[in-house]
Amino acid sequence: MAFSHFVFNLVTALVALLAMPVLVYIVLQLVDIKNDAVIGLALFHTIFNLLGVLIFIPFIPVLARVLIKIFLDIKTEVTLFVNNTTTDIAEAAISDMKKETLHLVSKVLPFNLSVLRIDEKIVFS
Numbered sequence: 029m030a031f032s033h034f035v036f037n038l039v040t041a042l043v044a045l046l047a048m049p050v051l052v053y054i055v056l057q058l059v060d061i062k063n064d065a066v067i068g069l070a071l072f073h074t075i076f077n078l079l080g081v082l083i084f085i086p087f088i089p090v091l092a093r094v095l096i097k098i099f100l101d102i103k104t105e106v107t108l109f110v111n112n113t114t115t116d117i118a119e120a121a122i123s124d125m126k127k128e129t130l131h132l133v134s135k136v137l138p139f140n141l142s143v144l145r146i147d148e149k150i151v152f153s
Contacts, residue, residue, distance in 0.1 A: 032095055040080030051075055106132070 051072060054062070054150055061068035073111060084091070105111065109124040141148050 031099070032091060036084060040076060040083060042078060043083060044076050047079070064118075082149070110117055 054075060055068050055072050059068040067080055107128055109128040110121075113124040115120050115121055137151075138148060141151060
């Protein structure tokens with residue numbers, strides 16, 4: 029998912045850079061950016077995303093096949109508790125969600141501490 033998002037933004041950004049004068053012209057025709065700069069920026073970003081969607085719609089099947097080829101063997105299950113939880117019993121689902129949250133925090137927190145170069149002993153003492 030992250031890779032497809034990266035490709036989408038990269039291709040859209042390249043096309044938007046090439047079409048920058050046209051995009052700026054459209055925004056300037058629709059918004060007085062001297063008075064509404066934030067609205068102008070929001071409109072530009074919206075047009076940017078719509079441009080990306082229009083570019084990628086015809087290529088979705090191709091992109092899906094490429095992503096499946098690249099990432100076919102990656103089958104990791106991150107969750108332990110909510111995989112087989114039934115939603116019929118709310119108490120069980122809530123309990124499993126709490127367990128899942130604690131499990132994921134126990135996996136993510138040490139990783140984040142190591143990335144930030146914070147000694148775990150300081151946090152967990």
